[in-house]
Amino acid sequence: MSGSEKPRALVLTGYGLNCDSETAAALELAGAEVIPVHVNLLVGGQVKLDDFHLLALIGGFAYADDHGAGVVLANRLATGLGGSLTKFIDDGKLIIGICNGFQVMVNLGLLPGFDNEYRSRRVALIANDCGNFQDRWVRLRIEPDSPCVFTRGLDTLEAPVRHGEGKFFAPEGVLRRIEAENLAAVRYADQDGRPANGQWPQNPNGSLHDIAGICDPSGKVFGLMPHPEAHLHWTNHPTWTRRREELLRAGEPLPQGPGPGVQIFHNGLKYLQDNIL
Secondary structure (H helix, E strand, C coil): CCCCCCCEEEEEECCCECCHHHHHHHHHHHCCEEEEEEHHHHHCCCCCHHHCCEEEECCECHHHHCCCCCHHHHHHHHHHHCCHHHHHHHCCCEEEEECHHHHHHHHHCCCCCHHHCCCCCCCEEECCCCCCCEEEEEEEEECCCCCCHHHCCCCEEEEEEEECCCEEECCHHHHHHHHHCCCEEEEEECCCCCECCCCCCCCCCCCHHHEEEEECCCCCEEEECCCHHHCCCHHHCCCHHHHHHHHHHCCCCCCCCCCCCHHHHHHHHHHHHHHCC
């Protein structure tokens, strides 16, 4: 990152959330100052959301997903933070929710955020069509017309899914508006980057319109089910040994630098650097 001040990122932790280390590592690789904060400290007021530029709601099984994935944590944040979340968004800051974090966001009503209204639940993430937990790598197609600040400059991305309740569902009218406003930022795709068309396992959960993640109309609030923080280096990919041998035998250099998943976080921090700091 350029500039003298680093964006400050809050990575929410506690009560079954378990991707804090990976998410913190992704944000640090991208150039952020990262502070892991337990949910009790945030809702109790000991840590102020206003002191940060980015809020990361991470993967895991918050409160054991009791009453449904992300429901209890969403209720805690809604009652504990009051209007702080909407003020955070109104101030032009960023929120990213990954897997369980995405589930929390839709329960809160932060997404899709039609008409800058962030308290009404319009979409849901429900049980996978296949009837069981899915832990597999998927290919994502990035929608170029989406306003999402996190996905700029990306065409495709590979990342794992790890969920039992990841099917994106919404009433037909809501889906039409999501499509009309280009809010479906990432979709499940086949190995050539073409639409999965609902086919398993390319679409691992039966998400309508192959939607893997959406943003709000501003592009600053983004949630997705796959885990970009799990692809921070090329050796994270399950086929890295085969890829290594192919490159070595062809006399080509091995990939260097951070893995593709870091670009999601780098894009968000670049936006903050250019527009907030």
